[in-house]
Amino acid sequence: MSQDLYRDITDLAHDTPGWLQLVAELWxxxxxxxxxxxxxxxxxRARPAESRAMALxxxxxxxTAFGYVVSELLKSVVDEERPCRAVAxxxxxxxxxxxxxxxxFPSNHSAIAGAAAVALALxxxxxxxxxxxxxxxxAFSRVFVGVHYPHDVAAGLVLGALMAVLFVKLLTGPVRALADTMRMSRSALATWLAGPGPAVPVGGAVAGAGRAVNRRRREAMHRRS
Incomplete structure (x- = not known):
């Protein structure tokens, strides 16, 4: 079935204008x-946002890179010949x-695309x-130009998306903590890379300062007593 669909798509590709074929190749x-x-x-965009946004x-x-690596490892195990040589x-x-x-199998381009699409959306x-x-x-362009079966690109999209979700979910907490640390660092490069984070409202800063002053006054009174 995948071979038949591959033939249909590649036949359609050859019937399209040359400029469209070029666009597909470049895309x-x-x-x-x-x-x-x-x-x-x-x-x-995440630099002025809270640390979780920066982590994501x-x-x-x-x-996305993790999705590509998993796809490449699977490709080396399956050893499926390219349709441009295998489909009579x-x-x-x-x-x-x-x-x-x-x-x-699977399509690395599609795995990267699926992973990037989902990771960016998160x-x-x-x-x-x-x-x-x-x-x-x-993903479709890889079949259109003749270098992948439809099942190659479908598997690549799903694999990349799943790996990206798994990677992001597992590491959001640690990377968020790292972003917090970098934002409090004395290193100019670290604070620039992590971004300044959300600005503290003036009222909030004043209130925080007032609470600190009151706390110090209570501590001083406690020592005198």
């Missing part, structure tokens, strides 16, 4: 760069078929409307 790589830009934007922003690219009667792939030994509420379509288009 398989350009999408990764755009996710990288969103990681940086998410980190910058930092874990987004790390969780299929149209030629739009891009060069990867070398023998660069196996097909760190940046409301951005899923952008990251999820990006991931789906990137």
């Amino acid at each position: 398989t790589e350009a999408g990764l760069l755009l996710f990288g830009v969103l990681f940086l934007a998410g980190w910058w 922003a930092v874990l987004a690219p790390l969780g 009667g299929a149209a030629a792939s739009i891009v060069k078929c990867p070398a023998y030994g660069d196996w097909s 760190a940046w509420r409301g951005i899923a409307w952008l990251t999820v379509p990006m991931a789906l288009l990137m």
